[in-house]
Amino acid sequence: MLSVLLAASAFGQEQACNTRNVFPWLEQTFGTWDKVRKDSLKIPSADRPWLIFFDESCVIHVDPDSSFSAGSFKKQVIGGESFNISVIKHDGKITMPNREEIPAGLITFASTYAGGKKSFLAAALPSIWRNDVNLKAEKNLDTLVRSVVVHELTHTYHRNFHARLDILEKQLPEVKNFNDDVVQNTFGANAYFRKLYESEHALLYQAIAETRTKEKRNLAKKALEIIRERRTKFYSGPNKVYSEIEDIFLTMEGAANWAAFQSAMIEGVSVADATKLIRRSGKYWSQDEGFALFLVIDSLLPDWQKRAFGTSNASAVELLADAVK
Structure with missing residues (x-):
């Protein structure tokens, strides 16, 4: 079923952005996260954060906010759930929902936008991790990347802490x-x-x-x-x-x-x-x-x-x- 869905990938950018291996990885990642959220963290269903995944050439926005203006998006089914997906070429830098820019390198983090009221996750895809010399011998690389994504998705439930840290940081200007x-x-x-x-x-x-x-x-x-x-x-x-x-x-x-x-x-x-x-x-x-x-x-x-x-x-x-x- 995924192959059919991928053939209809968003925005006619499928030739420029090779997402063939990305969506199966996302499907497993989302499934693992749902199990951790529900069974381990015991967090009930909640609004999904804005998810941003990227490789060396393209960025995939999953359920972007209504303020998203970098391109159009379409509905796509991943793991039985419907998501709004946007696939866009990048120039080595990616703009975050909070308007900051990050390099398209080995980085994965969660943060907030909209005055701390909403959360987003930005994550390098496995292809970027595989190019890191320190990870060449890692036998569980895909699992490691997924675990890092789960780690950061957990932080999207820490908005109270993010807000408090913003206040505490100002007390330590040095x-x-x-x-x-x-x-x-x-x-x-x-x-x-x-x-x-x-x-x-x-x-x-x-x-x-x-x-x-x-x-x-x-x-x-x-x-x-x-x-x-x-x-x-x-x-x-x-x-x-x-x-x-x-x-x-x-x-x-x-x-x-x-x-x-x-x-x-x-x-x-x-x-x-x-x-x-x-x-x-x-x-x-x-x-x-x-x-x-x-x-x-x-x-x-x-x-x-x-x-x-x-x-x-x-x-x-x-x-x-x-x-x-």
């Missing part, structure tokens, strides 16, 4: 690169800070490996105590703002990595290989500790998703505190 590595970049050179972080990080991963519930909870509780000790010592005075910043980034990156982990397992990757796929080098603190937090939370706190994706977006540390009670 910080040049305000992103999810800001705590690591600011405090990582401090030996005692790093020692505390490494201790809590190790305890969390010990808790993940522990099969006995009581011992798992005790290890997680010790990790929480060190997190609180570290924050009390370092996040005071002008640095107090970092406590909330850390909370937000651990929660956003942790929940999104946990969702990506679920997506890899849905595709048949083992727990061990899925863990390696998501952790990668493990060198980025908010990504790796955030992932550990949600693995622990999921094993100890039933229905945490209702709070993490509710109207107030409970933080990872709040959820951990309830999990170890």
Whole structure:
């Protein structure tokens, strides 16, 4: 059925834009995301964000906003669902819904537009990833790319956090690169800070490996105590703002990595290989500790998703505190 649909691809650009392999990949990606959203994150049906996928020469807009003016679009069925699709050639740069331009390189991210009221996702397609020298040996490349898309789609449910980060960033005008590595970049050179972080990080991963519930909870509780000790010592005075910043980034990156982990397992990757796929080098603190937090939370706190994706977006540390009670 897909071959028939592809033959009728939008805008007469099928010859210029080779989408033959793209739409089957999108079909599997959308199917995996729907399973993660409904079964793992337990998020009910919601409006789809504006999706932007691109390769070396073309960009595909999926369900663009009514403000979209870069070209016409047509209805296309992918995985049994109808989408508005636009296929357009690009010149190496792609304009985002928030009017920013990005290079058509190896980049995947979610953000907001319309004053923070709507979300969009921009994602490089697998062909771009395959050209990266660091990924030549990756045996699960398509699954990795899909897991990154699932990670970023999870962020489209974090608009409250995005809005709050915009406010917090203004309190740190001296910080040049305000992103999810800001705590690591600011405090990582401090030996005692790093020692505390490494201790809590190790305890969390010990808790993940522990099969006995009581011992798992005790290890997680010790990790929480060190997190609180570290924050009390370092996040005071002008640095107090970092406590909330850390909370937000651990929660956003942790929940999104946990969702990506679920997506890899849905595709048949083992727990061990899925863990390696998501952790990668493990060198980025908010990504790796955030992932550990949600693995622990999921094993100890039933229905945490209702709070993490509710109207107030409970933080990872709040959820951990309830999990170890």
